[in-house]
Amino acid sequence: MSRSDYLGEFEQMVLLxxxxxxxxxxxxxxxxxxxxxxxxxxxxxAVYVALERLQAKGLVSSTFGSPSTxxxxxxxxxxxxxxxGRAALRASRDALMNLWNGVEPELEKL
Amino acid sequence: MRAATWLIGRLVGTxxxxxxxxxxxxxxxxxxxxxxxxxxxxxxxxxxxxxxxRSGQEDQGAPGxxxxxxxxxxxxxxxxLQDVRFALRIFRRxxxxxxVAILSLALGxxxxxxxxxxxxxxxxRPLPVPRPEELVTTATVFSFPDYEDLRDASTDELxxxxxxxxSSRPYSLATDNGAWPALTELTTGNFFDLLxxxxxxxxxxxxxxxxxxxxxxxxxxxxxxxxxxxxPLVIGSDVRVNGLPATIIGVAPPGFRGTRVNRxxxxxxxxxxxxxxxxxxxxxxxxxxxxxQWLRVMGRLRPNTGLAQAEASMLAAATRLLxxxxxxxxEDFESLRTATQAAIPREEEVRGFLTLMxxxxxxxxxxxxTNVANVLLTxxxxxxxxIGLRMVLGASRGRLxxxxxxxxxxxxxxxxxxxxxxxxxxxASVHLLQIPGxxxxxxxxxxxxxxxxxFTMAVAFACSLLFGVGPALAxxxxxxxxxxNGSAPRRGNWNAPVTLATIQVGLxxxxxxxxxxxxxxxxxxxxxxxxxxPTDVYVASVDIGVVGYDNDSAATFRREALAxxxxxxxxxxxxxxxxxxxxxxxRMESFRVVGHELQEExxxxxxxxxxxxxxxxxxxxPLLAGRAFAATDREGTAPVTIxxxxxxxxxxxxxxxxxxxxxxxxxxxxxEMEIIGVAGNTKxxxxxxxxxxxxxxxxxxxxxxxxxxxxxxxxxxxxxAADTIDSMRQRLAQIDPxxxxxxxxxxxxQLFDQAMPQRVGATLLGMFGALALVLAAVGVxxxxxxxxxxxxxxxxxxxxxxxxDPDVLRLVLRRGLLPVVLGLPLGWFLAFAVARLIAGFxxxxxxxxxxxxxxxxxxxxxxxxxxxxxPALRAARRDPVTALRSD
Numbered sequence: 001m002s003r004s005d006y007l008g009e010f011e012q013m014v015l016l017x018x019x020x021x022x023x024x025x026x027x028x029x030x031x032x033x034x035x036x037x038x039x040x041x042x043x044x045x046a047v048y049v050a051l052e053r054l055q056a057k058g059l060v061s062s063t064f065g066s067p068s069t070x071x072x073x074x075x076x077x078x079x080x081x082x083x084x085g086r087a088a089l090r091a092s093r094d095a096l097m098n099l100w101n102g103v104e105p106e107l108e109k110l
Numbered sequence: 111m112r113a114a115t116w117l118i119g120r121l122v123g124t125x126x127x128x129x130x131x132x133x134x135x136x137x138x139x140x141x142x143x144x145x146x147x148x149x150x151x152x153x154x155x156x157x158x159x160x161x162x163x164r165s166g167q168e169d170q171g172a173p174g175x176x177x178x179x180x181x182x183x184x185x186x187x188x189x190x191l192q193d194v195r196f197a198l199r200i201f202r203r204x205x206x207x208x209x210v211a212i213l214s215l216a217l218g219x220x221x222x223x224x225x226x227x228x229x230x231x232x233x234x235r236p237l238p239v240p241r242p243e244e245l246v247t248t249a250t251v252f253s254f255p256d257y258e259d260l261r262d263a264s265t266d267e268l269x270x271x272x273x274x275x276x277s278s279r280p281y282s283l284a285t286d287n288g289a290w291p292a293l294t295e296l297t298t299g300n301f302f303d304l305l306x307x308x309x310x311x312x313x314x315x316x317x318x319x320x321x322x323x324x325x326x327x328x329x330x331x332x333x334x335x336x337x338x339x340x341x342p343l344v345i346g347s348d349v350r351v352n353g354l355p356a357t358i359i360g361v362a363p364p365g366f367r368g369t370r371v372n373r374x375x376x377x378x379x380x381x382x383x384x385x386x387x388x389x390x391x392x393x394x395x396x397x398x399x400x401x402x403q404w405l406r407v408m409g410r411l412r413p414n415t416g417l418a419q420a421e422a423s424m425l426a427a428a429t430r431l432l433x434x435x436x437x438x439x440x441e442d443f444e445s446l447r448t449a450t451q452a453a454i455p456r457e458e459e460v461r462g463f464l465t466l467m468x469x470x471x472x473x474x475x476x477x478x479x480t481n482v483a484n485v486l487l488t489x490x491x492x493x494x495x496x497i498g499l500r501m502v503l504g505a506s507r508g509r510l511x512x513x514x515x516x517x518x519x520x521x522x523x524x525x526x527x528x529x530x531x532x533x534x535x536x537x538a539s540v541h542l543l544q545i546p547g548x549x550x551x552x553x554x555x556x557x558x559x560x561x562x563x564x565f566t567m568a569v570a571f572a573c574s575l576l577f578g579v580g581p582a583l584a585x586x587x588x589x590x591x592x593x594x595n596g597s598a599p600r601r602g603n604w605n606a607p608v609t610l611a612t613i614q615v616g617l618x619x620x621x622x623x624x625x626x627x628x629x630x631x632x633x634x635x636x637x638x639x640x641x642x643x644p645t646d647v648y649v650a651s652v653d654i655g656v657v658g659y660d661n662d663s664a665a666t667f668r669r670e671a672l673a674x675x676x677x678x679x680x681x682x683x684x685x686x687x688x689x690x691x692x693x694x695x696x697r698m699e700s701f702r703v704v705g706h707e708l709q710e711e712x713x714x715x716x717x718x719x720x721x722x723x724x725x726x727x728x729x730x731x732p733l734l735a736g737r738a739f740a741a742t743d744r745e746g747t748a749p750v751t752i753x754x755x756x757x758x759x760x761x762x763x764x765x766x767x768x769x770x771x772x773x774x775x776x777x778x779x780x781x782e783m784e785i786i787g788v789a790g791n792t793k794x795x796x797x798x799x800x801x802x803x804x805x806x807x808x809x810x811x812x813x814x815x816x817x818x819x820x821x822x823x824x825x826x827x828x829x830x831a832a833d834t835i836d837s838m839r840q841r842l843a844q845i846d847p848x849x850x851x852x853x854x855x856x857x858x859x860q861l862f863d864q865a866m867p868q869r870v871g872a873t874l875l876g877m878f879g880a881l882a883l884v885l886a887a888v889g890v891x892x893x894x895x896x897x898x899x900x901x902x903x904x905x906x907x908x909x910x911x912x913x914x915d916p917d918v919l920r921l922v923l924r925r926g927l928l929p930v931v932l933g934l935p936l937g938w939f940l941a942f943a944v945a946r947l948i949a950g951f952x953x954x955x956x957x958x959x960x961x962x963x964x965x966x967x968x969x970x971x972x973x974x975x976x977x978x979x980x981p982a983l984r985a986a987r988r989d990p991v992t993a994l995r996s997d
Contacts, residue, residue, distance in 0.1 A: 027133035045156025074132030
């Protein structure tokens with residue numbers, strides 16, 4: 001697996017959040033979703049950086065919505081997970097599952 | 111905030127930036143103004159470091175910075191962004207020189223911004239009112255009838271004339287929730303009309319309030335915030351001011367602190383309440399008397415009335431008034447000044463001091479700029495090859511210039527941002543300092559002055575343009591082949607790096623020298639013999655007149671206070687005095703030596719102090735002859751006095767002082783007193799002052815005169831005693847809980863303030879001097895290193911034909927020390943110029959102090975010489991074969 005294919009933990013969280021949010025995945029909701037589900041403080045800038053990086057890798061794509069007044073007349077940028085993104089998520093999950101296989105009893109011992 | 115938006119746009123493209131900003135607005139609940147700017151800046155920072163990492167990764171891949179690479183996001187097609195990224199990559203490649211440039215700029219810009227912000231707060235905006243230049247005042251103080259006459263006589267020149275009396279000590283402002291000390295100005299009803307600003311809440315005092323003697327008060331914005339948490343409901347609420355029930359009617363606008371910058375007034379009330387409010391003998395001043403002059407006045411010039419014209423007509427008005435109504439005090443009607451000038455105590459000295467500081471930070475900025483210039487010049491020389499290559503590959507000159515321009519811009523931006531932090535830090539760290547005029551810097555409302563920041567950044571930018579783009583541009587003209595080949599440019603007569611380093615060394619020497627002078631002066635001041643021992647002495651100011659004592663009960667209180675304090679195990683001795691050394695204040699009285707004809711050069715007046723017995727012991731003022739006051743020197747016993755050494759030297763050169771007799775005005779005509787002792791000279795107010803004649807009188811014999819005046823109580827604590835301040839407070843409160851005790855502190859603290867100008871000068875200039883020294887050393891290093899680079903081949907050849915190590919070293923050092931040798935005389939010249947400027951702040955020190963002079967020169971020389979060594983040694987050790995092959 002080359003360096004650029006590898007999904008970091010945070011990238012996985014962002015990708016999964018975008019998936020979960022479906023058609024309503026944009027900056028605010030993604031940030032909120034990660035904070036809610038992961039239960040920890042996440043820097044807003046980190047979310048944008050991750051989204052930028054994922055997009056550069058072609059794992060997500062984005063479209064601009066129409067401007068709304070509650071946002072001071074600014075458009076939302078909606079994100080969608082691309083097929084390659086889903087594949088990357090699957091690969092990461094499988095790799096982790098393989099690693100998890102058979103360690104539960106070891107964990108209990110500690 | 112638009113800057114952050116713009117930056118995000120530069121980093122990710124405009125529509126994406128708009129989406130991010132939209133997110134921020136939405137998260138803040140739709141209030142565009144509410145989303146915190148720090149949040150936006152954090153996003154900017156994250157995106158920036160991402161882009162940095164990105165460009166770093168690309169770097170590992172392949173050369174060709176301008177070739178579009180696959181995998182770049184579509185929005186990065188903007189070429190300005192490419193330039194930014196490329197610039198950032200260049201910076202990363204040369205981290206040391208980049209850091210030096212940014213740090214130099216940060217310190218230079220930051221120091222300037224901080225000092226200018228202070229200057230702005232102190233000198234330029236002492237009165238935050240509309241058209242402050244129209245407000246005028248005079249140094250003369252008036253009686254109320256004189257004020258009224260002048261007011262009515264000057265209506266042609268002034269739209270109005272207001273009078274006020276400022277309390278010399280805080281009044282007590284009491285509410286149900288507690289009491290606050292508040293310096294108070296009692297003003298005529300038209301005071302606020304003249305200022306022409308609007309209240310932050312409620313209303314201001316009016317003529318009606320004054321004539322009806324309504325007990326109403328206007329709060330300062332500061333006190334409103336600190337004591338009432340900015341509650342608008344405070345308007346109309348009842349308070350007690352020095353015990354008098356009063357109503358809050360308004361709040362002054364933020365930033366208005368009264369008419370002087372060195373004190374913060376918190377309360378304004380009608381002057382007609384003066385008799386009910388003012389404590390002590392001050393409260394007995396009568397509004398209808400012409401005998402005492404105690405009111406300051408301020409007027410607003412009518413439009414198109416010049417200061418000189420108004421002064422002439424008001425002088426005429428004063429003269430007219432004198433003819434109708436003789437008043438002894440209108441005679442010395444002093445010239446008009448603008449209220450802004452009058453707001454600054456000892457204005458000339460303050461102005462001089464701040465000017466000096468500004469000159470110094472300007473020099474520091476110059477040194478910083480020369481440093482940046484040197485870094486950029488060196489870099490441009492190094493980059494000739496790259497620039498040539500890019501030209502060959504088809505980059506236009508415009509493109510290259512834009513690239514360099516952006517590099518310079520980024521450099522000064524980074525310097526500016528870092529400078530902001532440095533300026534904040536500087537302002538925060540000087541807030542305890544005091545400059546001449548007893549202006550405590552922490553009291554000055556300072557905000558980072560945006561204009562200055564912008565200006566200094568622009569200077570830095572211009573400097574980096576001049577030295578970053580200029581030479582590079584010049585370099586793009588000759589044929590690229592020559593540049594790729596790496597040959598040094600043809601040598602002109604003018605060598606920019608050497609010139610710059612020379613200037614740097616010169617400026618640095620001047621800075622180091624001035625810092626050294628202040629440091630020397632500080633140590634001189636601290637060594638001045640005081641004539642007493644301030645260690646372990648605590649002094650409090652006790653204002654007995656406020657709480658209704660008469661002369662007899664005051665004397666009783668004072669006796670009980672001394673007994674009470676001396677019963678404390680940690681207190682060795684306690685004493686009263688109207689004055690305490692170095693705390694200032696003075697009274698003069700005329701006197702004569704009995705049997706001695708006053709000579710022309712001898713003084714007929716003498717400064718005096720009324721002290722209890724124990725005063726000389728508590729302060730350890732040495733008695734050179736005779737005895738100290740004793741408990742037996744009281745009312746009814748023979749009048750006695752103690753003179754200081756200076757008085758004894760003038761009138762009793764033969765030494766027969768003790769036993770001689772003096773006369774001065776007493777309770778019933780002339781009083782004759784016997785001199786029972788001679789005390790050593792002490793510093794009354796200022797460490798710089800010369801000793802002058804001084805007379806001590808026993809308090810117990812002068813109670814009829816000074817009975818309820820404010821007095822100082824001085825105690826000598828046992829060395830190392832803890833909590834003396836608290837136990838003093840408690841013990842005095844046991845005797846009278848209502849008594850206001852102020853200014854309770856150690857005499858050492860007081861002395862600390864005394865040496866403040868030297869301390870500030872030594873601190874700031876020491877900082878700037880050290881900074882300049884480092885920068886200059888880096889500059890010299892840069893010169894030598896650059897000279898080495900361009901002469902690698904020459905050195906190789908020399909070595910090949912037999913030059914040995916010392917020869918090479920000498921060659922290199924000769925080059926490196928050239929700016930030092932040229933710079934030192936320049937520095938001497940500058941140092942002497944600066945020394946003249948600062949002479950006024952350096953008591954007891956010749957501004958051309960040879961020790962400082964030699965020390966500064968040696969310091970700068972050694973630092974520069976050390977900076978030459980590393981590159982010189984490197985060159986000397988270099989293998990000639992490698993050196994020759996290097997191109």
